[in-house]
Amino acid sequence: MSEKQARRGAAQQKLLAFASLIVLVVGFSLASPAFFRIDNIMSILQATSVNGVLAVGVTLVIITGGIDLSIGTLMTFCAVMSGVVLTWGGMPLPLGVIAGIATGALCGLISGTLVAKAKIPPFIATLGMMLILKGLSLIVTGTKPIYFNDTEGYTTISQGSLIGSIIPQFPLPNGVLILFIVAAVIAWVLGRTVLGRYTFALGSNEEAVRLSGVDTDRWKMAIYALAGGIVGIGGILISSRLNSAQPALGLGYELEAIAAVVIGGTSLAGGRGTILGTLIGALIMSVLTNGLRVMSVAPEWQTVVTGAIIIVAVYADQLRRRAAV
Amino acid sequence: MSEKQARRGAAQQKLLAFASLIVLVVGFSLASPAFFRIDNIMSILQATSVNGVLAVGVTLVIITGGIDLSIGTLMTFCAVMSGVVLTWGGMPLPLGVIAGIATGALCGLISGTLVAKAKIPPFIATLGMMLILKGLSLIVTGTKPIYFNDTEGYTTISQGSLIGSIIPQFPLPNGVLILFIVAAVIAWVLGRTVLGRYTFALGSNEEAVRLSGVDTDRWKMAIYALAGGIVGIGGILISSRLNSAQPALGLGYELEAIAAVVIGGTSLAGGRGTILGTLIGALIMSVLTNGLRVMSVAPEWQTVVTGAIIIVAVYADQLRRRAAV
Amino acid sequence: QDKMSVALISKGFQHQFWQAVKQGADKAGADLGVDVTFEGPDNETQVDKQMDMLAAALAKKPSAIALAALDSQAVIPQLKQAQSAGIPVLAFDSGVDSDIPVATASTDNVAAAAMAADKMAELIGGSGQIAVVAHSQTSATGIDRRDGFVNEIKEKYPEIQIVTIEYGDGDHLKSTEITKAILAANPDIKGIFGTNEGSAIGVLNGAREMNSKVVVVGFDSGKAQKDAIRSGAMAGAITQNPVGIGYETVKAAVAVAKGETVAKNIDTGFFWYDKSNIDAPEIAAVLYD
């Protein structure tokens, strides 16, 4: 009986996590007529796509109790490698996409190896990777952006609208569609597969998993590699949006993605977290930024208000959780 | 007997932690004659002063198992408040210094309250504070720097050399002296006082401490406030060096400080860490940056090499520790 | 009955240069009776953040949009969107590779940096080692000023050797440390060029902390640079006319929104200033604190 109660409580809690988001959306809609209009909503979603994908990737790493600071510059490096293959190499589009994702997975694997095998704390291993990748992007490109002008359809990856071509009233950009697909797949992986199980298990008590005879190192490396691959998708999305790989971009994006994850209720201590929460976290952040801009709040006040609302949103969530218990 | 052995082992380990630093210094000295000269060494130390002070402050928070992302922008806000008191208010120097430090302590206390009382995860609470303080600095100053031209002796705080006036061959800047004093005091607090003991205990097992009848919330707030006060000292140092409070500065400094702490062997999981390690971590970072610049390594390669050396240094430390066990 | 509004999307907003642009824009807004909004990303790498700002600005349906594009290609789809929505677009600070913007108010950064090079050569007597502390390796202004300076030196002054180019993100402290490392590694260096306000002040601080008499040439304005030039610590600097950029941009935007035609290129100019002319009225007018 009490257990059933507890389970109902948990479901309720998840639904309630939307609350902060909805309050924000309603608030902004009332404050400015320009906010709740289909094109602005699409802008918000489009703005969420890259950060959302990065956040989904880093959610995996965070659930294992790790952290990945390299995602921002890795995203850029993946975009660069995709540009190298497509623009410099003149290869067909799918190969470029694969190159970007493979770069991400490989770099993730390297980070994972440093963490699992060399026992370097994730913060340091990925901080090092962040700097290395930042430098490499500049070196490979010679500090100049690589443009995708010669690759037909590259911008469509993120900016086109498959759904819009079917339902013209709902021109959801492909980038957002991709975010939702990635999120759904990863949510499925986390909830249903062995990999997902070990992700939670590692974050919950790594030593216990090892004592159970599981090759924890290998799984950890796999998780970092998967996260890297997702970041690679993020790299494709951002370069498709910019129609170029901008080598200097990326630093600071990791913090934003991690913030989305934590706002979404995933614990930095590991062991718990949801992809849905991460999506909501990422949406809260882009709704906030867009809403304050649409309201023409002065930029310096935007920062202050964003900071305050993030704190209040998480606090409200905290209160609800305590009330639920 | 065996206890002595164990303690000797621990001491040895600490001494060995210098090794990476020494290898770096020796390497750069061999690579460039300009590196190991008194004025360049003083430059390196001076370059460590601000980051070192911030790192010492955030070490406290990290040992409790928390994190403080607001230190970079808080540093700036403290400098701004000191500027408000001194330049706009025309108050005497000591009051300005006190204002800066008090601002830091107060903001730290707010962060601590959010973490301890409102149970907001430290990452979020201090991320919010980071944004709020960033905005406030811009708002208070009207986005213009505040100069300390009218306050005699302000630049001496960091740039003068008390020691140099006694031993002219060794012109250690006051900023570095202040860093060493702050580090020594905090090392003493951590090692010898009740506050220090609870800092470690909170990071080791907060619930056990609470169930020992300790008012954990109050202590946590005190620790964040102390850390904030130290960040305030960092704010004084940087504004003394720049002879101005630059309101746009600060973002990114937190990552550098946290990196120094982690390179110095303090665990982000809390419960362990040393101020000596943090100092060494901060020094490793400034030696690296300075050395690569003195060697005229191309900037994009500087980043790559820095990333790689950070990983290698921590890996070497890791190996030594394992060997020591 | 609706008041006209002009949305300016710049490359940044916290730095003094952008604040001076904003000041000019606000003044024009007040003079002409239009609402002016001004914003920009935290740093000049965040191309996608600027696109998000542009999107938010479009949602507000202003009378005109003015843009200082971080990457001109990336924003073209949105500029087309503006065009189809009937919102006129202007460019400021740097141009956009497209015929959508009806007018561009900008500084020729290459020429400005070349002028800095000429002055530097003159100040150090036409030979010796110099260095550059730039604010960005990738942004348009960073590249233009670096290349404008470097190419001018290479072409005209074979006796002058540029020993190193470092990048300090326009961060005062970082630029200070860079300068100190340059001075430590190259004790014979005669001059250093800082490519924006933060870089120039950093060079100045570094030189002072190292007790070096190196010739410092700066860029942009601000109280510290003005003081340093007056005291002789800085030999001189190039200033653009950011207030003018802001003012002219808004003025042109309002004109376009009203259906008037404006000049395609509005050159806001740049000036060399040093101890000798800093208080001259035409210079004082373009300097800002």
Place this chain on the structure above:
Amino acid sequence: MTDLVRMEGIDKRFPGVHALKSVGFDLRPAEVHALMGENGAGKSTLMKILSGVYHPDEGRILIDGAKVALPTPGAAQALGIGIIHQELALMPDLTVAQNIWIGREPRLSLGRIDEARQNADTAALFAAMNIRMDPRARVGGLSIARQQMVEIAKALSHRSRVLIMDEPTAALNDAEIAELFTIIRQLRSEGVGIIYISHKMDEIRQIADRVTVMRDGAYVGTVQAADTPISRIIQMMVGRELADAAATIPDLAGSGTALEVRDLTRGTELRKISFTLKRGEILGFAGLMGAGRTELARAIFGAEPADGGEILVQGRAVTIRSPADAVQAGIGYLSEDRKHFGLALGMDVRANIAMASLPRYADRIGRIREPELARIARDYIQTLAIRTPGDRQEVRLLSGGNQQKVVIAKWLLRDCDILIFDEPTRGIDVGAKAEIYRLLGELAAEGKAIIVISSELPEVLRLSHRIAVMCEGRLTGILPGGASQEQIMELATRRETLAAE
């Protein structure tokens, strides 16, 4: 018949500790071999070597007569060696079923886990153990006793040929122990060899075939359980005879009330509990697992404050919203879960002992008087026979029983007027147990009021002046000291739900 397991000349050193000194051990199929020894004797270390967690410095291990290497826990599992660790090794964020099948999940295509089958298998496992347990419950939310059940089920699910049980019953009470023994006998009849570690001497008689005793990391001897008196085993363990006196119940008519609890209520876990505790009295709390004794203690202590009711200390009503309030009012509470709620594992013995009393040993500017604390810590190490290389040893490196002694020392040092001990002797060896009983008796004689919660009825009977019995969150009765086990069990099973039906 070849031995199932044979360990020869096993030697293991840790920094500052020679944990195993050329120890030998053997196990035959279809036997229960008890491994006995004081806290820190090296039992767990030996078993961790056999299960691939630690690697011996010297010595060899034979399985079925063949020399084997055990580089990882996985290698040991592959050889059919299963272990229930003394310190629970569970993943708190995962469910019961997920914990049990970690690393061996039944899979569907695409790496999917067959969650339904996993839950069904788990349910079957617990059904065979005669325990009600929801496979989908989160382990972190279970009491320590129920977590222990999960560990046992996990070990059983391996169907190992060699099953090591390191203090499996430390957190269980008689009813559950009886169930476990049924399972053990069943396994033995199937040919499984079982290594059984426990500090509960009476269990040895019931379950063990042979007994091997260790002392100070060295092998002492192996005897047949059936024809060796317990006193002889104890003597082998501690090297001397132990004389244990029964409790004498003092006359407390004249002493005042130290603690009075009136209608304490919290949700459905605690329902209108009232009792009084006198100065100088030891009140034992008995009950089945989940009876709510821990909840009651935590409510009084403010760890999870009650919804309703009153608490009076020394006759005065007090509001207790947090443990700090409770300690202020003179109440101390030793938790049943030392690892999560008792110790800062990464800190040293001295700091842990001082944890609750720190301000008392500091001057005005907060400087700690270390020499004094060092002296105190060494005193406790001596009195409680805590086996540690010194007071600066990190607590996580101590054996389980010695960790428990550190927690006890912490509360003894705090010197509260009212002390609540929840399972104080969990994992503590016979010798030290007798010492702790003596200390509790002395404290009571000094006028302290003491509550002892214990799952071991003999312990409750041995210590208590009065015995309170709980069932399903209600206090079902208070018996005088020296009551019979039957009386207690009658009250402990007086279920309201049953009565209603």
